[in-house]
Amino acid sequence: MTVSRNLANPAFDGKPMKIESVHGVEFTYPTRRSSDSAGHSHPGPEGLGKLALLTITTDEGHCGYAFAPPEVIRPHVLDAFVRKVLIGQNPFQREHLWQALEHWQRGSAGQLTDRALAAVDQALWDLAGRALGQPVYRLIGGYRDKVQAYGSTMCGDELKGGLSTPEEYGAFAETLVARGYKAIKLHTWMPPVRFAPDTGMDIKACAAVREAVGPHIPLMLDGYHNYSRTDALTIGRALEKLNFTWFEEMMNEQSMASYAWLAGQLDIPIVGPESLSGKHHSRADWVAAGACDILRAGVPGVGGISPTLKVAHLAESFGMNCEVHGNGAANLAVCAAIKNCRWYERGLLHPFLDYDEVPTYLNSLADPMDANGDVHLSQLPGLGEDINFDYIEAHACA
Ligand SMILES: O=C(O)[C@H](O)[C@@H](O)[C@@H](O)C(=O)NO
Ligand SMILES: [Mg+2]
Numbered sequence: 001m002t003v004s005r006n007l008a009n010p011a012f013d014g015k016p017m018k019i020e021s022v023h024g025v026e027f028t029y030p031t032r033r034s035s036d037s038a039g040h041s042h043p044g045p046e047g048l049g050k051l052a053l054l055t056i057t058t059d060e061g062h063c064g065y066a067f068a069p070p071e072v073i074r075p076h077v078l079d080a081f082v083r084k085v086l087i088g089q090n091p092f093q094r095e096h097l098w099q100a101l102e103h104w105q106r107g108s109a110g111q112l113t114d115r116a117l118a119a120v121d122q123a124l125w126d127l128a129g130r131a132l133g134q135p136v137y138r139l140i141g142g143y144r145d146k147v148q149a150y151g152s153t154m155c156g157d158e159l160k161g162g163l164s165t166p167e168e169y170g171a172f173a174e175t176l177v178a179r180g181y182k183a184i185k186l187h188t189w190m191p192p193v194r195f196a197p198d199t200g201m202d203i204k205a206c207a208a209v210r211e212a213v214g215p216h217i218p219l220m221l222d223g224y225h226n227y228s229r230t231d232a233l234t235i236g237r238a239l240e241k242l243n244f245t246w247f248e249e250m251m252n253e254q255s256m257a258s259y260a261w262l263a264g265q266l267d268i269p270i271v272g273p274e275s276l277s278g279k280h281h282s283r284a285d286w287v288a289a290g291a292c293d294i295l296r297a298g299v300p301g302v303g304g305i306s307p308t309l310k311v312a313h314l315a316e317s318f319g320m321n322c323e324v325h326g327n328g329a330a331n332l333a334v335c336a337a338i339k340n341c342r343w344y345e346r347g348l349l350h351p352f353l354d355y356d357e358v359p360t361y362l363n364s365l366a367d368p369m370d371a372n373g374d375v376h377l378s379q380l381p382g383l384g385e386d387i388n389f390d391y392i393e394a395h396a397c398a
Pocket of ligand 2: 222248249274
């Protein structure tokens with residue numbers, strides 16, 4: 001019995017790579033998405049959005065990239081924390097670098113955020129993939145090469161013909177099914193919409209969508225995030241009658257006890273926490289407290305791809321799914337890497353906006369979806385973002 005000898009010459013020459021520079025470039029791009037006073041996005045007049053591209057470069061010329069809000073990776077954050085931890089270090093030692101940054105968060109007076117850790121971790125994974133010539137989703141697990149998407153609507157609004165009535169939700173749901181989506185999540189009305197919150201309107205919107213798409217399309221509700229326990233129970237019982245698949249962020253996620261109470265009252269799976277801080281640490285407490293039936297984590301929200309994987313593996317250890325929060329190349333890579341995530345959240349969607357329009361700073365979509373509702377992973381090395389560097393340079397802010 002012979003043993004195969006490894007014939008491939010390892011690329012490694014014994015000299016570990018070192019991070020040589022960390023840069024952030026802020027740039028503008030046209031957008032018709034604007035945020036309301038609660039941070040929820042809605043369609044609006046075309047304006048200029050601002051984004052930043054984080055670039056980590058090694059002494060061998062390898063680069064890793066991550067997009068982030070400019071304030072997250074502003075010069076002070078890069079100067080005071082990120083460069084001090086990263087420069088001179090081996091970019092493949094992600095866990096060491098991430099732990100060093102997390103350690104510094106406590107003493108950063110709130111300046112070093114989870115989203116900053118996420119941008120750094122994401123860029124380091126992108127760099128690893130580009131250096132090794134492999135898509136990141138394969139490096140972190142490679143469970144599948146395509147992931148089914150659910151259409152995640154924007155929050156409700158007061159725009160005629162938009163998402164201003166239950167009937168408009170129903171009509172939009174029909175177009176989403178026709179586009180290929182095999183599941184739909186509603187974000188319903190929230191303040192500053194004048195009549196929100198309104199349990200009756202939320203239930204009517206869910207009933208209108210169920211009526212529009214029929215009994216076999218999985219539906220989920222992610223509505224107003226601060227209902228009382230009793231209001232949340234009222235909605236939850238209505239969703240059970242409408243055969244909804246999960247109920248998400250219906251109360252303040254800082255009250256884990258409220259979620260444990262509600263999960264004990266309802267049969268419909270409770271999903272969370274989404275927006276709660278605490279990374280994988282707080283999510284372990286939710287599992288221990290029985291506060292959710294399905295865990296939730298998104299790369300920007302929990303501090304990167306690395307902690308999102310920790311949440312997914314925690315969930316799997318308890319026989320739970322971890323539904324990844326949000327769209328984008330990094331979240332998609334995690335969805336494709338693991339078994340215990342049913343859907344990719346594609347959105348946020350609105351009748352007035354074409355989600356399939358490629359942003360000006362990319363050459364192609366990070367999450368193209370076919371007519372069957374499958375999102376196919378890019379085979380480009382790294383996270384697969386086809387970045388339009390010329391556009392970014394031409395529209396860089398001074
Ligand atoms: O609260 C928001 O900004 C949006 O609802 C956003 O988080 C949305 O992506 C969501 O809740 N997904 O589940
Ligand atoms: Mg949500």
